Amino acid sequence: MTETTSTPALSNLLHEDRAFAPPAGFTADANVGAAAYGDAALDRLDFWARQAQRLSWSTPFTEVLDWSGAPFAKWFVGGRLNVAYNCVDRHVEAGHGDQVAYHFVGEPGDTRDITYAELQREVCRAANALQELGVGAGDRVAIYMPMIPETVVAMLACARIGAPHTVVFGGFSASALADRITDCDARVVITADGGYRRGAASALKPAVDEAVASCPQVRSVLVVRRTGQQVDWSEGRDLWWHEVLGRQSDEHAWETFDAEHPLYVMYTSGTTGKPKGILHTSGGYLTQVAYTHHAVFDLKPDTDVYWCAADIGWVTGHSYIVYGPLANRTTSMLYEGTPTTPHPGRWWELIQQYKVSILYTAPTTIRMFMKLGEQVPAGYDLTSLRLLGSVGEPINPEAWMWYRRVIGGDRCPVVDTWWQTETGAIMVSPLPGVTATKPGSAMRALPGIGAEVVDDDGVPVPDGSGGLLVLTEPWPSMLRGIWGDDDRFREAYWSRFSDQGYYFAGDGAKKDEDGDVWVLGRVDDVMNVSGHRLSTTEIESALVAHPAVAEAAVAGASDPTTGQAIVAFVILRDGVTVAGEELVAELRGHVSDTIGPIAKPRQVMIVPELPKTRSGKIMRRLLRDIAEHRELGDVTTLTDSSVMELISAKMPVTA
Numbered sequence: 097m098t099e100t101t102s103t104p105a106l107s108n109l110l111h112e113d114r115a116f117a118p119p120a121g122f123t124a125d126a127n128v129g130a131a132a133y134g135d136a137a138l139d140r141l142d143f144w145a146r147q148a149q150r151l152s153w154s155t156p157f158t159e160v161l162d163w164s165g166a167p168f169a170k171w172f173v174g175g176r177l178n179v180a181y182n183c184v185d186r187h188v189e190a191g192h193g194d195q196v197a198y199h200f201v202g203e204p205g206d207t208r209d210i211t212y213a214e215l216q217r218e219v220c221r222a223a224n225a226l227q228e229l230g231v232g233a234g235d236r237v238a239i240y241m242p243m244i245p246e247t248v249v250a251m252l253a254c255a256r257i258g259a260p261h262t263v264v265f266g267g268f269s270a271s272a273l274a275d276r277i278t279d280c281d282a283r284v285v286i287t288a289d290g291g292y293r294r295g296a297a298s299a300l301k302p303a304v305d306e307a308v309a310s311c312p313q314v315r316s317v318l319v320v321r322r323t324g325q326q327v328d329w330s331e332g333r334d335l336w337w338h339e340v341l342g343r344q345s346d347e348h349a350w351e352t353f354d355a356e357h358p359l360y361v362m363y364t365s366g367t368t369g370k371p372k373g374i375l376h377t378s379g380g381y382l383t384q385v386a387y388t389h390h391a392v393f394d395l396k397p398d399t400d401v402y403w404c405a406a407d408i409g410w411v412t413g414h415s416y417i418v419y420g421p422l423a424n425r426t427t428s429m430l431y432e433g434t435p436t437t438p439h440p441g442r443w444w445e446l447i448q449q450y451k452v453s454i455l456y457t458a459p460t461t462i463r464m465f466m467k468l469g470e471q472v473p474a475g476y477d478l479t480s481l482r483l484l485g486s487v488g489e490p491i492n493p494e495a496w497m498w499y500r501r502v503i504g505g506d507r508c509p510v511v512d513t514w515w516q517t518e519t520g521a522i523m524v525s526p527l528p529g530v531t532a533t534k535p536g537s538a539m540r541a542l543p544g545i546g547a548e549v550v551d552d553d554g555v556p557v558p559d560g561s562g563g564l565l566v567l568t569e570p571w572p573s574m575l576r577g578i579w580g581d582d583d584r585f586r587e588a589y590w591s592r593f594s595d596q597g598y599y600f601a602g603d604g605a606k607k608d609e610d611g612d613v614w615v616l617g618r619v620d621d622v623m624n625v626s627g628h629r630l631s632t633t634e635i636e637s638a639l640v641a642h643p644a645v646a647e648a649a650v651a652g653a654s655d656p657t658t659g660q661a662i663v664a665f666v667i668l669r670d671g672v673t674v675a676g677e678e679l680v681a682e683l684r685g686h687v688s689d690t691i692g693p694i695a696k697p698r699q700v701m702i703v704p705e706l707p708k709t710r711s712g713k714i715m716r717r718l719l720r721d722i723a724e725h726r727e728l729g730d731v732t733t734l735t736d737s738s739v740m741e742l743i744s745a746k747m748p749v750t751a
């Protein structure tokens with residue numbers, strides 16, 4: 097059960113007086129000026145109707161928003177479009193076929209520039225290939241890939257034929273992949289033999305083989321050859337991408353789809369053990385990712401080189417590597433590997449070489465670079481940069497200042513962007529040509545967006561106080577539901593403030609004296625480890641599935657690099673003869689195998705009891721206190737407060 101509280105999980109230093117106004121030159125040339133706020137406030141729906149004109153519609157919409165079935169929204173009712181056409185073909189038709197869409201750089205150093213015209217031909221081939229495999233509009237396709245151009249091609253091919261994709265992060269295990277394939281009933285999987293990570297070829301196909309063994313409905317597995325690793329082959333089911341695409345025409349007639357046609361399902365962790373399939377649709381989603389990419393990153397299609405350094409397997413990659421940038425005819429970087437392979441300056445070398453002007457990354461990566469020392473970026477020319485973005489977790493003021501000074505040369509605006517898998521696009525963020533930014537604050541709701549910080553009763557808190565972050569108005573890229581689970585959709589997001597009709601984001605936040613928003617972190621059972629979202633219960637389920645474990649409780653403890661780290665407390669089954677270190681190592685490995693390496697607990701503590709309330713809820717707040725070596729909070733609702741002493745005694749002082 098969720099223990100929701102308006103006391104934020106992370107305390108933040110809010111005595112931040114520094115503010116950085118945008119440079120005058122930046123403001124003068126900015127895509128979006130201060131007038132946008134007033135403009136959107138005057139008529140919100142008209143504002144979004146105008147933003148939708150960034151897209152090419154084959155049938156114009158007749159109504160901006162139909163909220164009569166709330167919380168299930170319909171945006172741009174009656175409108176029809178093709179998302180892939182909007183991202184690729186129309187730019188070629190407009191004479192930009194020779195513009196580079198992606199500068200791809202593989203980890204081993206191989207490079208490939210893909211123009212919009214090439215992308216169009218590849219997407220057409222892939223769309224024809226999927227149709228040859230019997231994929232039709234509405235059929236789900238699972239994609240489990242490294243960070244290579246074929247991943248983008250596969251997504252766009254799905255979009256082109258109206259087949260919703262579900263991209264599963266390549267770091268997830270076979271069983272996590274199988275769960276997702278099963279939940280959305282995908283019949284076709286697109287993967288690769290492997291990808292390059294940390295200087296070595298890392299296999300993907302074996303995980304697909306293992307996953308598909310428990311998914312009998314999967315009839316085809318399309319395999320991209322990337323690393324040349326040996327792969328097991330299931331005749332009839334497995335097909336080489338290059339062979340199937342090789343025989344296809346590079347032309348494909350696109351069809352149009354309803355604005356509300358499903359575009360993709362992205363799984364994310366909620367407060368229970370089962371991941372939620374977040375559903376995004378076409379017209380509203382593409383409108384808001386295009387608008388926010390234009391407004392927040394100030395994207396100039398003719399001159400910028402833009403780099404969102406996320407993985408395509410997460411929503412950030414979907415919205416800000418693929419759909420938003422392509423809708424805006426961006427030239428992007430696409431880098432396969434880890435930031436410090438083969439040397440710690442790899443990123444900065446790429447920025448220098450490709451003259452990257454916009455960089456979008458996560459606080460955990462910034463903190464990792466801080467640890468490596470500023471002499472590393474100092475060895476490169478980073479003067480091409482003009483704007484920096486951050487996403488994924490609260491950015492601590494120290495990391496924000498380092499990013500601004502060391503990477504941005506004290507000249508680039510820093511935009512801290514708050515959003516979620518569910519919101520589909522950026523919601524709270526500075527506008528780089530308008531906002532005087534404060535280190536650590538996401539500042540204000542974007543034009544056309546309604547966000548508030550409210551108390552437990554849903555009443556907006558006064559400036560200078562904290563509460564819960566809610567979204568007060570529907571927005572174009574909002575999730576349209578949880579795949580196959582309407583009840584969970586209502587319960588998870590809309591039940592907390594049902595009287596007001598607010599969407600509850602699950603984050604605690606504070607409004608400072610100026611009314612600017614500081615997002616403090618999750619207030620539910622969701623953890624944020626290196627910007628990866630994980631549920632405590634999901635990891636607990638993995639632990640109790642191990643034969644040695646009777647009960648488990650997981651908490652997120654603050655960690656200087658990863659933001660939060662996973663600390664697990666387990667009670668062993670009777671008769672398990674504790675093999676100490678060995679068992680701990682086994683349990684950590686077991687979680688990693690079940691969910692993926694990102695879920696591997698930093699610590700596993702074997703304990704005799706767990707702290708519970710009288711109604712049997714595990715008190716994670718207390719476990720977090722222990723994990724962080726804080727003073728214990730109020731323990732009066734515990735069934736047995738001596739439990740805490742027992743647990744504390746087990747906790748090593750060097751966490």
Ligand code: WT7
Pocket residue numbers: 364411412486487488489490491512513514515516517518538601602603615616617618624627628629
């Ligand atoms: C959760 C959503 C949005 C794409 C990446 C994560 C946290 C995200 C910020 C930010 C403070 C942030 C929140 C949110 N979060 N951005 N700028 N400041 N917190 O997407 O996996 O759906 O996670 O990430 O806690 O609820 P996600």
